[in-house]
Amino acid sequence: MVHDRTVVLEDVREAALRPMGRSGWRFWALAGVLALVVVVGAGAYVYQLIGGLGTAGYYDRGFWGIYEANLVAFIGVSYGGALVSAILRLTQARWRAPITRLAEAMAVFSLLVGAAFAVIHLGRPDRMWELVTRPQASSPIVWDFVAVMTYLVATLVFLSLPLIPDVAVLRDRFSGTAGWRRRLYGALSLNWRGKPGQRRLLEQSVTAVAILIIPIAVLVHSVLSWAFAVNSRPGWDSTIFAPYFVVAALFSGVAMVILVVAGFRKAYHLERYIEPKHFRYLAFLMLTLDLLYLYFTFTELLTEGYTLNEQVTPILTQLLAGQYAPFFWLFVVGAGIVPLLLVALPRTRTVPGIVTASALVVAGMWLKRLLIVVPAVAAPLISGDWGSFRPTWVALSITLAGAAAIPLLLMIFFKFFPILSIYEMEEMAAEPVLEPTMSEPAVPELVTAGVVERGIR
Amino acid sequence: MADGVNRSVTERPIVGPTRGRSVLSRRRFLGVVGATAGTAVAGVALAESGLASAGATAATPAAAHQWAFMVDLRRCDGCQKCTQACQQEHYLAKEQTWIKVYTMTNTDGEQYFMPRLCMHCQNPPCLRVCPVGATFKNPEGVVLVDQTKCIGCRACMAACPYEARYFNWGPPPAAPTLASQPMPEFPVPQLQGTVGKCILCVHNTDVGKLPACVDACSMGALYIADLDADAAVNGLGETVKFSEFLQANDAIRYKEELGTQPRVYYILGHGQDLSF
Numbered sequence A: 001m002v003h004d005r006t007v008v009l010e011d012v013r014e015a016a017l018r019p020m021g022r023s024g025w026r027f028w029a030l031a032g033v034l035a036l037v038v039v040v041g042a043g044a045y046v047y048q049l050i051g052g053l054g055t056a057g058y059y060d061r062g063f064w065g066i067y068e069a070n071l072v073a074f075i076g077v078s079y080g081g082a083l084v085s086a087i088l089r090l091t092q093a094r095w096r097a098p099i100t101r102l103a104e105a106m107a108v109f110s111l112l113v114g115a116a117f118a119v120i121h122l123g124r125p126d127r128m129w130e131l132v133t134r135p136q137a138s139s140p141i142v143w144d145f146v147a148v149m150t151y152l153v154a155t156l157v158f159l160s161l162p163l164i165p166d167v168a169v170l171r172d173r174f175s176g177t178a179g180w181r182r183r184l185y186g187a188l189s190l191n192w193r194g195k196p197g198q199r200r201l202l203e204q205s206v207t208a209v210a211i212l213i214i215p216i217a218v219l220v221h222s223v224l225s226w227a228f229a230v231n232s233r234p235g236w237d238s239t240i241f242a243p244y245f246v247v248a249a250l251f252s253g254v255a256m257v258i259l260v261v262a263g264f265r266k267a268y269h270l271e272r273y274i275e276p277k278h279f280r281y282l283a284f285l286m287l288t289l290d291l292l293y294l295y296f297t298f299t300e301l302l303t304e305g306y307t308l309n310e311q312v313t314p315i316l317t318q319l320l321a322g323q324y325a326p327f328f329w330l331f332v333v334g335a336g337i338v339p340l341l342l343v344a345l346p347r348t349r350t351v352p353g354i355v356t357a358s359a360l361v362v363a364g365m366w367l368k369r370l371l372i373v374v375p376a377v378a379a380p381l382i383s384g385d386w387g388s389f390r391p392t393w394v395a396l397s398i399t400l401a402g403a404a405a406i407p408l409l410l411m412i413f414f415k416f417f418p419i420l421s422i423y424e425m426e427e428m429a430a431e432p433v434l435e436p437t438m439s440e441p442a443v444p445e446l447v448t449a450g451v452v453e454r455g456i457r
Numbered sequence B: 001m002a003d004g005v006n007r008s009v010t011e012r013p014i015v016g017p018t019r020g021r022s023v024l025s026r027r028r029f030l031g032v033v034g035a036t037a038g039t040a041v042a043g044v045a046l047a048e049s050g051l052a053s054a055g056a057t058a059a060t061p062a063a064a065h066q067w068a069f070m071v072d073l074r075r076c077d078g079c080q081k082c083t084q085a086c087q088q089e090h091y092l093a094k095e096q097t098w099i100k101v102y103t104m105t106n107t108d109g110e111q112y113f114m115p116r117l118c119m120h121c122q123n124p125p126c127l128r129v130c131p132v133g134a135t136f137k138n139p140e141g142v143v144l145v146d147q148t149k150c151i152g153c154r155a156c157m158a159a160c161p162y163e164a165r166y167f168n169w170g171p172p173p174a175a176p177t178l179a180s181q182p183m184p185e186f187p188v189p190q191l192q193g194t195v196g197k198c199i200l201c202v203h204n205t206d207v208g209k210l211p212a213c214v215d216a217c218s219m220g221a222l223y224i225a226d227l228d229a230d231a232a233v234n235g236l237g238e239t240v241k242f243s244e245f246l247q248a249n250d251a252i253r254y255k256e257e258l259g260t261q262p263r264v265y266y267i268l269g270h271g272q273d274l275s276f
Helices: A010-020 A025-051 A066-090 A100-120 A140-160 A163-173 A180-188 A196-229 A241-267 A276-306 A313-321 A325-344 A351-378 A393-413 A422-430 A444-448 B020-039 B041-049 B053-058 B081-090 B125-129 B155-159 B212-216 B242-248
Strands: B067-072 B100-105 B111-116 B135-137 B143-145 B165-167 B195-197 B222-226 B231-234 B239-241 B264-267
Touching: A010 A163, A010 A422, A025 A393, A066 A100, A066 A140, A066 A196, A066 A241, A066 A351, A066 A393, A100 A140, A100 A241, A100 A393, A140 A163, A140 A196, A163 A180, A163 A422, A196 A241, A196 A351, A196 B155, A241 A276, A241 A351, A241 A393, A276 A313, A276 A325, A276 A351, A313 A325, A313 A351, A325 A351, B067 B231, B067 B242, B081 B100, B081 B212, B125 B135, B125 B155, B143 B195, B155 B165, B212 B222, B231 B242, B239 B242, B242 B264
Parallel strands: B067 B264
Antiparallel strands: B067 B222, B100 B111, B135 B143, B165 B195, B222 B231, B231 B239
16 A cells, blocks of 8 residues: 655654653653562572572472463463554554554563563573474474564564664664764664655565464464473363463453553653554453453363363362462453453443553463463372462562563663654555544544654753 | 294393392392293283283384383382382482372272382373473383483473472482483482483393382382283292283273373272272
């Protein structure tokens, strides 16, 4: 859909580059706190490296636990970022323009954190290279490794491609200055001049990656589920696990996109571009996935429980009415039903209501991952007592560090790159709206908005 | 399936006996190994019994033995001497029960004891899921772990239906200075951050000695067996013709419905329902 008209929206450019200006004390205070949490986590990891995984609370009837839940949860939210952006691009949803950058950046950084937990969970991370030098193709861990690495490349490409024209904007801004910024943006902009040929190539490439990233992401989450489901262990050996994990990732991922978008919108006063309708559209997507996830949960429990298989029944009993029941029902109500109501009821379908629902979903879905990992490991396979995984301060510090690293990395990233996709927002403004598809058009008000020349300070 | 017939048996070098009981048992055991394997009766008998199909399919031609194990639950009194001997032999921490005696309850509410070691499956789920091939099956059918390759992902612990694998969650207990480095056949001392499990004491069987647990069992409930020789021997020096003994006593393999093809056989107790 290449057209000849080009529009320069100075107010959009100012807003997109706003985080790159001088930061206030709030930025440094938040960055300082987050960095401190990350440093404490790094210290805890060194302690764990020396003392062994036992220092994190692991033992033989809790051989997998919090790190494995983190791994699935963080890679899961990454999926949401990539998928939201990819699906909105492919369906040519015009309202996507202000949120794709945030979603794509979140996808990269949460994936990096998720992959870090794959390393943190290893007993001998120093031998990780063996996954490359002596991989055994029959192992789901090797499948995981290949899938996650492929997905990492895909998310990086998916973030960088639409960034090229925006980096060119920065290049032009810093062209008069001497210093690293001019050189950095000059190199990264890949000689972007906005020529029709370049724009056509970019559009085709982004579409190709958007198409490719969907099966890659589906594969990543299927493979993650198979690391559990291919074992004969009761509670995991389920044919439904792959799609169940994919839906879980989407559900938690959309919620995470909402949280990230809300946080940066508030911090950098982007309300003019990211409107309540963006939250509503994302919330409807989340609501659909919420229902889908509850449906999957129900069908899994029903088919596993109906036969009263003597291996599986104790696990379901513990989950529904035993030691894990408070957590399970907390998940069902807190992350399933309450967010559903918050989004469904017009009165609470506000930005604060939707953000609350999303926070509940992200936290609840992390809890759900723990409930997938822990009971199946704690269940005695022969006879004896149930285990119970109790994470220590080491495990909790490292987990918090992972959670803090995502906003911190995003804050740092947007100190160097535009927070809104300038190119896409200007393209939207330039494109004639062919048919009035939505009652709230995303772009016209931008065109009519005052064009104010405001450089970054 | 009867490839055991033509397998030649070479005597292994025998080191001097260290423990009183093992002198007799070792000699009698090895005597039986030599005698029966030569006549080639054993392989046929095993193949016909159907119980040894696992060993026959998985065997590597070069192996001199095909090790298996038998637990006679009628004799186990739950004293856990096997566990202690194993932990002493391999310098293991208390939590590492490579052979563990479970207290089970049958349908009549009666308690009985069930020693569980690594089942040395011929279709081992733990081996398949290992990302770096640290777990392997040696030519004699014993599943071993190379702790110098293990990356500590615990996928094998997730895969094992018998809870037979143990992780070194912290520094392992000190072991005496040894001439050699830890190796799969004698992983002493254990390495932090890696998985360990029963090695069927291949360091002992290689030199004609009994596994530590078999040697320590004063009830004679534990037998080490050689499928090729069709012989099994316990710590009391009692030797039986393996295939006939399994058949006569209705031996079972634990959770064999999972397709693991275990090499550990259980003789169930007097009318006890083990609720497998």
